[in-house]
Amino acid sequence: MATRYLGPVIIIRRTAGGSYVVAEMDGSVFQNKIAQFRVVPFEQRKAIELPEDIHDLIDLSAEALNELMKDEETDMYIGRDFQFDRVHLSNEEGEDVPSDNESEADLPASDDSDEELPTSNDRYRRKLRGSARATED
Template sequence: MRNSIDENKRRELKEYERKYRHTIKDWDCKPGTLVQVRHTSIEKDLYRKMYPRYLGPLVVIQQTRGGSYIVAEMDGTVLKGKVGAFRVLLHVPRYEPIVLPEEIEDLIDMSMDQLEDMADREEKDEDVYKGEDFVFDAIPNLRLAPDDNPLEYAVRDKLDKEDVEIQEDEEDKDLIEDRQSLVEEQGVHTRAMRKKS
């Protein structure tokens, strides 16, 4: 069973690579290559409004087994995390070529053991903050149960939904009354009002 699933996965992967061979780019950057890294943190909010931004030039220190890169700035400062291969572009100098020392180890500020640990380390939940959860207790949906009791969560959700429904009904009544008074005072008619009359 497992063998057939593995064969299906490999076949689908080859088909995907064949289908998108013109859009998949593998630069295969060797250590010492100058690259630019796409700044992806702006893409969440401003992606449609901005052109892609790149950081760099950066120096490739090592490529991990998974395909991501460990890169350093020109002064030897190694970036904190690994950089995904899809974010990396080769750096094309505009004016004169940049000459780097032959030994990359001389350039960076980390030992080889630290680099190997960084390459072998997997991104897990270790990077996630697990301290005190700062939530607003006044907001009903964000209140936390004191002892993680599922029954207590269910009761709170039910109460919160009832509160929301009551608040919406009161707000709707106020809006309807405001519209009617506006129509009576100023003679303002919207399309919805015309259809009703």
């Protein structure tokens, strides 16, 4: 879903989890639900004519709309967690503890080497050493 203003939309239904099924003004229904905090109330300045039966406006059947409502709210990512990819836990005996859903042998080899990358402190120290040498000359 784009994180920008998409213009006025028509709220079709509100789900049990609080998100909305919305349609554009031309009747095309969004594929995904929209979170409640992303919907901004619209100040109506003139009357907008909408049909009594919402299915006359939208290009989605009642069955397809019910299927969209039944979809689970949470989308779980089951891939690698790149934030903790290089964290290795060990138990009391000093052996590595495999992760819950896959062992390290199942993971693809990382292209990154285990060499320590220079940090901003290292760069700062080199810069200070360089400036100290320049003042000594």
